[in-house]
Amino acid sequence: MPTPHIAAQEGEFAPNVIMPGDPRRAKLIAETYFDSPRLVTEVRGILGYTGTIAGRPISVMASGMGSPSVSIYATELARAYGVTRIVRVGTMGGAQDFLQLGDVIAASAAHTDSAMTVRRVPGINYSAAPTFSLLRAAVEHAESAGIPLHVGPIFTTDAFYQPENDTVAKLIAMGTLAVEMEAAALYTVGAVEGFQTLMVGTVSDHVYKTEEMSSEEREKTFGRAVEVAIAALQS
Ligand SMILES: O=P(O)(O)O[C@H]1O[C@H](CO)[C@@H](O)[C@H]1O
Numbered sequence: 001m002p003t004p005h006i007a008a009q010e011g012e013f014a015p016n017v018i019m020p021g022d023p024r025r026a027k028l029i030a031e032t033y034f035d036s037p038r039l040v041t042e043v044r045g046i047l048g049y050t051g052t053i054a055g056r057p058i059s060v061m062a063s064g065m066g067s068p069s070v071s072i073y074a075t076e077l078a079r080a081y082g083v084t085r086i087v088r089v090g091t092m093g094g095a096q097d098f099l100q101l102g103d104v105i106a107a108s109a110a111h112t113d114s115a116m117t118v119r120r121v122p123g124i125n126y127s128a129a130p131t132f133s134l135l136r137a138a139v140e141h142a143e144s145a146g147i148p149l150h151v152g153p154i155f156t157t158d159a160f161y162q163p164e165n166d167t168v169a170k171l172i173a174m175g176t177l178a179v180e181m182e183a184a185a186l187y188t189v190g191a192v193e194g195f196q197t198l199m200v201g202t203v204s205d206h207v208y209k210t211e212e213m214s215s216e217e218r219e220k221t222f223g224r225a226v227e228v229a230i231a232a233l234q235s
């Protein structure tokens with residue numbers, strides 16, 4: 001049955017879903033990596049496709065930006081379409097000096113300021129973490145394919161434009177690798193709804209440095225994160 005935000009019919013999503021923020025990236029992933037991709041939903045321009053890779057069904061659907069948005073789509077995919085594993089692929093602001101543009105990061109934990117997670121269990125600072133088997137499969141694929149992969153904590157924030165305070169600086173001093181806007185909510189909704197999760201991201205810019213990346217470099221390096229995500233879902 002379609003949901004308020006997804007128009008696909010029952011059975012039109014595979015149990016394994018790749019989830020970028022950007023709808024056009026969902027289309028690109030389907031057209032580049034899937035055999036026989038088929039558009040299954042486009043409510044509000046949030047595109048979802050299902051196809052196969054190596055004969056196994058797989059879907060891709062955008063999340064939009066921010067924790068409330070990803071929480072809506074992930075919840076509806078799990079409840080209405082029986083989705084069991086969601087791997088987010090996205091861009092991130094690099095927060096450590098050793099990170100280069102295009103580096104790939106798997107988020108082993110996600111700190112957050114988002115009410116979607118902070119208020120989930122009253123009195124508790126919930127630790128948003130991915131599913132170990134997906135993280136392990138991502139690491140194993142990166143090692144065998146020669147893709148350098150950083151694994152560590154990230155910061156999922158509601159504010160792309162950060163207020164003037166030292167929150168991010170403190171998190172960086174404590175080893176936080178990068179900043180983005182959805183992973184902690186995805187990990188938390190996965191825990192609540194009982195599906196598996198992971199985020200694999202590409203460093204597209206730096207939080208404190210100005211450095212540009214050509215569109216070709218962006219495409220190439222984003223492809224490495226997608227490859228790692230697909231390998232994790234094929235495991
Ligand atoms: O590239 P995506 O997946 O959209 O991810 C990052 O980019 C957006 C901000 O520009 C936020 O959604 C952030 O998490």
Ligand SMILES: O=c1cc[nH]c(=O)[nH]1
Binds near residue numbers: 092179181205
């Ligand atoms: O959310 C994001 C994504 C990329 N870069 C940032 O600084 N923040």
